[in-house]
Amino acid sequence: MWWTLVSYSFSSLAWGLLMAVGGVLLAFLLVRVLSPDRRLAPVGYVALGAAFILLFIQTTLFCGALRVRSLVNDVEAQAASLLSSQTGILKDNLSQSDASELVSSLTGNYPFLASYIDGAALAGHTVEQVPHMVAASVRDSIASFIHWRIFWALLFLIAGGVGAYMTCEHFGIGVGGYSSGRVSTFSRAEDVF
Secondary structure: OHHHHHHHHHHHHHHHHHHHHHHHHHHHHHHHHHOOOEEOOHHHHHHHHHHHHHHHHHHHHHHHHHHHHHOHHHHHHHHHHHHHHOHHHOOOEOOHHHHHHHHHHHHHHOHHHHHOOOHHHHOOOEOOOHHHHHHHHHHHHHHHHHHHHHHHHHHHHHHHHHHHHHOOEEEEEEOOEEEEEEOOHHHHHHHHO
């Protein structure tokens, strides 16, 4: 079980890194396309670097949540098999002690469930309802978590792109391409008149 968690963690890190690099490259290219006569100032690279770090955290958490969501059907099947092994309580509602025993069995096999299910919430329900309740609780929590990760990732990406765009320096375009000096807007306007 621990090897599975380690492999899921590393794959989430790898996919999160790829998504963050892709997002920051997209923001950089968008800044370049929107302002071909500007160059990023060092502060713009700092803004994109900060956006990358924050985006990497969010995309890694997003990929991890997708991995956990893929395990929900396994958890539901595991809960059903644990309940079917306890034939004495199949037709009755769960007592508090039976619900606590079920929760400890599930969290022993799936440690991440500890923050999603509670024995008190399962007590009083029929045994057939419990696997579906556990799976629904996990799905709802993970769906909310995924939506927040998407929101924060987009916010950090947009903020980094806007910060990079706002710090761009305006360069004049000469015959051979970009000139080496910074040109202010006022000097360019005076050249026209």
